Amino acid sequence: MNPELTQWTGPEGLPRFDLINDADFAPDFEAELAAAEAAIEAIAANPEAPSFENTVAALETVEDRLNRLLSIFYNLSGVDSNPARQELQRKFAPVLADYGSRVNMDPRLYARVAAVWEQADSLAPEDRRITELTLRNLKRAGAGLTGEARDRMAQISARRAVLTTQFSQNVLTDERDYVLPIADDRLAGLPDWLVRSMRAAAKERGLDGQIVTLNRSLIVPFLEYSEDRALREVAFKAWTARGSGQGAGGEATDNLPLIAEILALRNERARLLGYPDYAAYRLEPEMAGTAERVEDLLMQVWEPATRRAAEDQEKLTAMLRDDGVNGALEPWDWRFYAEKLRAREHDFDAAVVKPYLTLDAMLGAVFDVAHRLFGLEFQPFTAPLWAPDVRAWRVTRGGKLMAIFVGDYFARPTKRSGAWCSTLQGQHKIGEGQRPIVVNVCNFTPPEEPGAPAFLSWDDARTLFHEFGHATHHILSDVTWPSISGTSVALDFVELPSQLYEHWLEQPQVLDAHARHYETGEPLPADLRDRLLAAGKADAGFGTTEYLESALVDLAFHRGAPATDAMAKQAAVLDALNAPPAIPMRHATPHFAHVFSGEGYASGYYSYMWSEVMDADAFAAFEETGDIFDPETARRLEQTILSKGGSSPADELWIAFRERMPGVDALLRGRGLI
Template structure:
């Protein structure tokens, strides 16, 4: 696209003559392979000057658009605005990726300073009345604009974005909106800092071999390696990182130690002091309610869901209740099985939350002859990753080649060039798979550079998968659990979505929160298919393909535990909705509110909610009134995968081409409901999901 001449002139302006510019990598062109960030040259002190310059540049670009003497058009207003802020976006992409995956106290300090600057800058753009009047003028003349579908979609999203940011408010209301955004930004950073500190602060050090009873060899080796790294050689160190926590709860015979571990996990940020977040959670809920009402909505959920597939809180609750009732019924049956088995060990004792995973592991072994530890030798990390690459290659013809010369932000990170079937460069994929002190928990995909069309040429994406998987231990490579295998495929699905986007604009790349998980969750379906397992699931030591009888047992046990898994997730989704359907701004006692919410839905006490309010990081960020999205997208992914099943070919070329062309490459260029109907030929059905999870009656 060609920007308006006045805007193009601003883009050509030299960077400010700051003395720091000579040594700050952000102030020069990156002459690295694929134009990736020169991580080794970037230091913490470079970010603040770069953010300030990025904001200044974007301010000048916006001023040129808003102050143009020419009548507002799609080209000189909407397209120009979409192309603005590229310097700032480059700085932010590096900074926010590092604060998630490799942070430190200096970066956290920068984040506390940058957050209010960025909040104010966003308001300066979206509450700019002259700019708003030009956007509105293009919107009002849209019928005569002769726009193609993607242009019309960008105009619609831009216009609605301004309205939803408060552009149409009165001057007095805009002042209040700025104050709300500033406080919310500050609280979000503080919440993240406290959660990371609380999570990394817990350490359970064991020095008696008897306390390790029941733990698999790999878990013991990993704990010993963690202890040695911490200067505690000869002992065993357990943390709240997923590869340490969950195997302990599933296998440790010492009930009191299981209780200690789970309690530490559940009580994070809930014990007073400088890591407590209860006041933050209550305040954020109140501020969001006020912000929504300032914009004319009853609740934050009404505001947040308007652009999602669900549309309304009633739409979300309607789906959740369809799944909650059968899931809870199955969970209660599972509880009875666990209690019966526990009675043999501890007569008269009641099942507790720290007992569930331990006895579920035993029941799975007894019922299905499936030992999770017997699976792990067949899931070495590198082979699982190659399995994901294989599936993508079969489906879409793309290839992955490791590039050792590409700069990385940590020695554990690996980079892969992605090419189309005909050899054309598609993008770059970083993978970062193990927990570290500076990495937040969970797993995610993000981008250092997103694809779009700049000056008529495609900008190639640079995406990253960040996870917290089991580390290598002793002479064993990193061996994954079946859950970790699915997570790797899940995040890889997000990466494919980021790599395949083929829209012309940055503003049409993103999808609604309850659609964005479709590309990731659908990939999980291939992970445990026997046809795929034969390719990548090979014993790390012998190279033996995973035995057919073990695969059969895995599939027979596939729906076991879905009552628990679905219920603990659903409880969190319902808790999120309850927080964000509050219609008043009075302070809440976080614990009391959470207890009442879970009681209302009938969550049984043996199953803790997946995320308690004080550490519910998803809803402090982009999943506010949106954590339901995983189950909404699960309906979509189950139905989408069924399209392949109906063809009798997991890699049916026509279906794969349709999924890439009609879903993965489209981003937000069309309403997601339209995209799904275009792919599937109809609206999604919930039945395939209930069947897949063993919840159908």
Template sequence: MALDHDNPFATPSTLPFALPPFDRIRAEHFRPAFDAGVAEQRAEIEAIVGQDEAATFANTVEPLERSGALLDRTMRVFHELANSMATPAMQELEAVLVPEWSAHRDALLLDQRLFARVDAVRAQADGLTEEQRRVVERHHTDFVRAGAALPAGQQERLRQLNDEISRATTTFGSTLLAATNASALHVTDRDELDGLSEGAVQSAALAAKERGLDGYVLTLSSPTIQPLISSLRDRDLRRRLHEASTTRGMRGGEHDTRALVARIAALRAERAGLLGYPDHAAYVVADQTAGSTDAVVSMLDAMAAPAMANLERERVAIEAALHADGVEGPVQPWDWAYYAAKVKAAEYDVDTDELRPYFSLDRVLRDGVFLAAQRLYGLTFAERDDLPGYAPDVRTYEVRDGEGPDVPVLGLFVCDWFARPTKRGGAWMDEFVTQSRLLAQHPVVVVCLNVPKPAPGQPALMTVDEVRTAFHEFGHALHGLFSDVTYPRLAGTGVPRDFVEFPSQVNEMWAWDPEVLAGYARHHATGEPLPQEVADRLIASGAAGMGFDTVSMLGAALLDHEWHRLAPGADPVPAEDVEAFERAALERHGVASDLVPPRYRTGYFAHAFTNGYDAGYYSYLWSEVLDADMVGWFEENGGLRRANGDRFRADLLSRGGSVDPIAAFASIRGRRPSTEPLLRRRGLLG
């Protein structure tokens, strides 16, 4: 199938590093590019399996790695824009293309002829390099886990399940976006916003204007606890905002996701049974560093009791602050963040809301995120405002491996910071182009946040959590930018899901490094640095609220796991019983709290039901074990030193999936990871 030469996907982009030509890409280009890409890859696979020669790495695995170039560049752009520019046209396309893309992958991974050739190459792997053996093993595992070894009849049912799951998860994503937009609070009385900074008020006014409304709109961020609650003095508005957040997708009507959740969980359970696993969680974890659901649940359950004990100590302090404010009765969920901020301010003499003027987005990026990368890895960044972006305010930077015009360029870093109605909640990193020596490709990575857009002419001022998130997501970006492998299947973040969060969590440490903090924490109007004593108290205050944070994270991880431990063939959970299932799951593991809901409740748990973290949300805590231990290594070796960065880059970040991830960790740390640093960080050692 020939693709019209005017289609921007028809040929590789001629922009630097094959950055997609966003100024030319329209929604109508994706359908023909997808069809042509599928046809092209099918022909390439037929050429591989139609050979008379015996299978070798050179005539089977290498051309498999090269296949699908048109489809890959089309769908990488499509998936990112479906998340960040989810217009009605893109949502309509997504509902059709994602299931078709899933069916195409099924056709490839269930092709017995191709599987037989990959299996034959695996049997003669002794003559291959370590990276070649890794990529063969990875492909072989992909085939087996996709069902290539199943009988034909079961394969057909597997195809049906994959199609149904793909359609249901896509619908969940679009329904959740609509539910989140519909749940935004419209406020007409300025007095109700007492406690918010002027910048936050202006952002709320801009959000209302964009929706054609008078007054103010408080939009919802992805997690349960909305950042504005910590500042709002109006208790009833806090309650309304909390309830709007925690009931998303569970109110009935067109934006209700409960039936979708139950269906997705049941379909995944049936698929796991077909593939020989007791449940979907076991299927997922078998291919991760954790290895088994027992290992996951054991780690999470061990943290539950001490975390709940910490939470109770925090509750006593927070309720005392509530009563000192003249409010009678017990603390309520919508009070927690507000009075926790008061307790922290009293204990550490730090009001995080008052610190926002010191965290302007531009300075955080330039003199914080980029400065840390320069000190640690020698990177330099040059903005390329001559290159097109896919939305207003999207910025692109050229990332150089050193200073001066002659140093090599690693690739491009694209950043999309601001929230908008067509952008799904949360923060993420993705790749428009993956690094590969085989394909002579340099990485083009993108990071998306959801910082409220400021009023025209005003700076974007970030919360402490948004600053941390910026460093976190840039850690993912570094994983992609530093990739130095031959085969695209192993590039960058192509590692087990419960390892992929590790480098990003390590990168968070530099947000609070004294040298880095001194660079970016400056008042946006005066340029005055954040006073050192305030910076010291801010860093010390990071230990506050660990009971709440740990219980919230455990709740989400265990809830995700329980949804995916349903047995194949079990009756789906009725939509009206979803909340009861949720409560029972949390109680079973000892983390049920009326005051602290999970970081994500079922109705809006995008990680678990559309974003590819199904049965894998535990990976944030699992990776934090590695993170806390590796932070200790950096501290023991002098912290923000170029030698430390070079070692971390060479032995781990650049290797992607070409080496065993735990072995890469141990090569730096000198041993396997220990849980003690994490337990100490979270106050769980007693």
């Protein structure tokens, strides 16, 4: 047994990652799982009459040690995967699924929680809320099923865990193994900063010259700037082939058979629980409630988005013709000509802005906004984390320690793609209480040499703000129970804090203070700043359309009978929408990790836009005061939303902040679509 997996002894209560070996996980996992099972059995078999304290409250802490171990393991599996950890993931997945099924479908626990719920009127508000949610979760897990239906539900859970784990590993393999060497005579159009990043990527892999990988911070700017149309096509097709069996891993990483089985199992699960399909099951506890309401929102935005995209496509096609190409505008052309159009219409060159957008400068902006809104202060400290470039900060307010914040910002071959926020431990007030340890993960291009500045694109800076918005939800959480702390809210409410935080990046007073040239310290010139902000909405038709395609395909996958051929279903949905061929889905089905690497965003990718309707209106609350840092509005935001976690239904939290529900117009204005 390695005590460091459950009794963390590092600085500020962090785990000592330097004392953890892969060989430690399996035996410790088995021991902690057995201990958790024994503790849950004691709750289920308790001869005393069910009470809130001996049933619902007891369940809140029964898996603490197991969860601490798993938080370390799954964090490492995402940020620094290796064959040993991938094998352990495959081993743990069905075991955890079986354990979860037995616990969540235990009729004794179900009966005890139901008995506590009968006394709900006598409970304190938070106690009543977690009792309600615990009972709902048990019902939705199948605790009310019996006989063959019960057995089948357990089998479905175990199999889904295996399939989603394999899906994630297949995508990671394709991303990790793909390399496109770019010869010196094929660098036309690429800015110096991008070529340097491509050479750094090659050096990291022990290669000479420069390469393109499937890291978004490399491949997107390559598609934006490379004048070599043939190379853009090769790179784009590799990027979109991940998980299709046509990627770097070949048939061994083909996710399409996995997807068909995942969809079938989800549908079967929903029908066992009495729902007509998985979308009805999945959306029932969310703010949207039904697939019809989701589709209504998405289609309200589809028409203005595709209208703007069609206007832009005409301009881009004319530019393609000027370059002597008579064929259609292809997906690998769009970003290249959109960048040229942006530069022409807004007199803007993104490369000129890069020297002002270093990671350290933008972190300064992120922390300054948090300080001005919520009084938070950040002090860096040294700790043995999982990679040398991972950083940690103490987060305080008025001298009180609020949280520990960890940032892992640079791409590495062993890290899965994308950006996310997670916790090593969440906030609660049981006993002496527990402060959150929050982790933000990104995949920015690392600096050429250690100690050199890391330059961000505008999209990278937006991602940095987005993920820190999630972090504030954890840092400011102030509830008693772990199950409702931080981001434990409705799926279509969870993106509100993150997307709201992005708005402050676009404010002139924030950019003027923090976007400074890495060599001279001079602020971003006002005219360049204004052109940057105007150019940021220049391709809104494309960005909104590619997102909506993914959201609508996700929704269609989970309504009605499950698709046996996912790619045929995807094509049918896009055809019915009359989707522009030059704008493919943001996440093509074979690597749509939001939907198929777990249950998190299945039938729920729409939630980014549902939350955006609210975030646009929430920022308007600050603007209406004449002060984007208005203290009273910030205090109300914290007290009604950020500190509350899932202690009340999402619509009640929103109404407490804004006193009305929002409409779609603020979203359309924010995206520049009206």
